[in-house]
Amino acid sequence: MRAHDSATNASTIAVTITSAAPATAVADATTAAAATVAQRASGSAAPASRTRGTLLALLGVVSFSLTFPSTVWGLESFGPWSLVAVRSTLAALIAGAFLLAGRVPLPERRHWAGLAVVAGGVVIGFPLLTTLALQTSTTSHAAVVVGLLPLTTATLAAIRTGRRPSRTFWFAAVSGAVVVLAFTLQQSGGALSTSDLYLFGALLVCAAGYTEGGRLASLMPGWQVIGWALVLCLPLMTVASAVTLSIEPVHLNAHGILGLVWVAAGSTFFGLYVWYRGMAEIGIPKASQLQLSQPLLTLFWSVFLLGESLPLAAPLAAVGVLVCIAVTQRAKS
Secondary structure (H helix, E strand, C coil): CCCCCCCHHHHCCCCCCCCCCCHHHHHHHHHHHHHHHHHHHHCCCCHHHHHHHHHHHHHHHHHHHCHHHHHHHHCCCCCHHHHHHHHHHHHHHHHHHHHHHCCCCCCCHHHHHHHHHHHHHHHHHHHHHHHHHCCCCCHHHHHHHHHHHHHHHHHHHHHHHCCCCCHHHHHHHHHHHHHHHHHHHHHCCCCCCHHHHHHHHHHHHHHHHHHHHHHHCCCCCHHHHHHHHHHHHHHHHHHHHHHHHHHCCCCCCHHHHHHHHHHHHHHHHHHHHHHHHHHHHHCHHHHHHHHHHHHHHHHHHHHHHHCCCCCCCHHHHHHHHHHHHHHHHHCCC
């Protein structure tokens, strides 16, 4: 959908082995570290950690909820392809500066495949497909379609990690998805458009990126996950920016510049940074269900910032979605 860290060390687990450490102490430390990682990945962290993770994930959702309105603004100045290329390039430069300032070492080789999935899903695939969709779709319609993202993410996470949330969790998640889908079909007259196909494709690639990012965020700080994924795309996006800017017309105005700045710095870097940190704390399934509130927030921004008409069915959908969020957050994994 279309949108930190003073304690990043909490996202990594380090076990220091010295020559004087007894074998039992080393084993205990290793076991504790592994338990912490597994605890975070499953969403069963301590209360303080759950609260912090929930707040971080919610902050990410708020950032994401501004993405679609900002993209619509950005399209006032840029073409769809150049907007995506430039936003990714700017976000990668921001991430690279943070990584360089922090003297962060390169990720281990075993993490690069996962980072490539994050890059393909949330840095390139989702922004491109949703931007193409927003050329013909309203922000409010797109927001509700992408409301299916939590269920898609939870499903891929269950397949990827081998963990199975409870039946109550799945019932609430599916119910939320049904509410979102019914709202979408009601608004589109029961038929799916080309923009809907773009949006459904965006769901799949973004869910894959969220799943891999959430897994990696339990092994390294969340900002480094999105930071390295962005840097991985920098060469490609730099070339793409040069090519697309030379082909698509550019008409700069205040809305266009503000939209570009937000989707680059707010949604793509800041939003994903806090989002992955939150997922590392409370687990992928529970964090993904918080995104059921994202369509409602985007509906608000679409009215407040873009002047779109709010569908009459939105309040009913809002109540149903919020109930589902409450149930999924209380369900055991």
